[in-house]
Amino acid sequence: MAQAWISTVLNRHRRHDAVLSEEADDVGDRSTAKRVWIIDPLDGTREFASGTTDWAVHVALTEGGRPTAAAVSLPAKGELFRTDEVPTVSGELTGRIATSRFGGSYESALVANLLSLDIVQIGSAGAKAMAVVRGSVDAYVHGGGQYEWDNCAPVGVALAAGLHCSRLDGTEIVYNTPHAYMPDFVICRKELRDDILRVLSEEW
Ligand SMILES: Nc1ncnc2c1ncn2[C@@H]1O[C@H](COP(=O)(O)O)[C@@H](OP(=O)(O)O)[C@H]1O
Ligand SMILES: [Mg+2]
Numbered sequence: 001m002a003q004a005w006i007s008t009v010l011n012r013h014r015r016h017d018a019v020l021s022e023e024a025d026d027v028g029d030r031s032t033a034k035r036v037w038i039i040d041p042l043d044g045t046r047e048f049a050s051g052t053t054d055w056a057v058h059v060a061l062t063e064g065g066r067p068t069a070a071a072v073s074l075p076a077k078g079e080l081f082r083t084d085e086v087p088t089v090s091g092e093l094t095g096r097i098a099t100s101r102f103g104g105s106y107e108s109a110l111v112a113n114l115l116s117l118d119i120v121q122i123g124s125a126g127a128k129a130m131a132v133v134r135g136s137v138d139a140y141v142h143g144g145g146q147y148e149w150d151n152c153a154p155v156g157v158a159l160a161a162g163l164h165c166s167r168l169d170g171t172e173i174v175y176n177t178p179h180a181y182m183p184d185f186v187i188c189r190k191e192l193r194d195d196i197l198r199v200l201s202e203e204w
Contacts, residue, residue: 002041002057010037017061020180022149036062036176040149044124047101053077054101056126058153065174070156072126081130083160089135093191096120096137098128107143107168107184107204114199115192129154129187133161139188139196143168143204148180155187164193168200 003023010019010027014037018028021039030036037060042048044055053076060070071082097117099108104119112119120137122128128140129151142151152175155165167173168184175182188196 003039006039006041006059020148020176022147030176031178034063038062038067038148038152038175040126040153043126043150047123047127052123054123054127056124056130056154058126058149060153060156060175062152062175065176067152067156067159067175070153070160072130072153072157074127074130079130081133081157081161083156086133086157086161088162089133089189091135093138093189094136098122098131098137098140100128100142105141105143107200108141110203111139111141111196111199114203115195125150126154129158132163132187132189133158138192139186141168141186141188141196141200143184145181145183146185148175148177148182151182151185155185158187162190164188164190166197168197168204170197170201 017035018030018033019037023041040058043058048055057073060067069083073080097112099119101121101123122131131137132140158165165187173185186196
């Protein structure tokens with residue numbers, strides 16, 4: 001249903017833009033388009049099916065591979081995070097890191113272990129990233145695979161909230177690649193950026 005609504009709205013109001021979605025064929029030619037929407041109408045499919053509240057809807061506009069406007073909605077929690085409204089994350093660090101409910105990645109466990117961070121299991125890439133944006137955890141580290149629709153809107157909102165976002169090797173995250181694969185990234189409080197990237201560069 002989310003896919004149908006989002007594609008209808010984009011087709012009506014942004015018909016010249018290309019669209020990449022988890023749930024539909026590409027719209028337009030992504031290789032030449034200046035503006036590409038990257039969408040995951042349901043992130044956290046397993047959590048949605050099991051009746052928990054940690055699932056999300058992701059919508060991002062990318063220009064030149066960078067998210068320039070994005071929104072992550074957590075409908076079951078009644079929360080919406082948008083790049084044009086999200087406050088800058090501030091306040092005390094929590095000592096917590098978000099990981100998948102399904103084991104989490106090796107890289108996440110490594111960072112948690114070496115930096116003595118408590119693990120909080122949350123489903124959905126969007127819900128994990130918004131936990132960092134909300135200030136309830138300090139970091140979300142992922143390795144081992146994901147697609148652009150899983151993390152583009154979350155990264156867009158996180159950047160707007162003043163968080164550090166990069167690949168695990170510290171390089172910039174660039175979207176709208178031909179394979180639409182974005183397998184590893186870190187979203188974290190800037191206070192933790194150097195420690196997390198150091199741990200990963202030493203041990204990974
Ligand atoms: N190794 C992997 N390869 C591909 N996709 C992955 C992945 N690990 C997690 N994902 C996807 O990332 C999203 C968040 O997963 P998790 O909550 O386990 O961190 C889920 O998206 P979907 O729910 O859209 O399929 C999941 O399928
Ligand atoms: Mg997803």
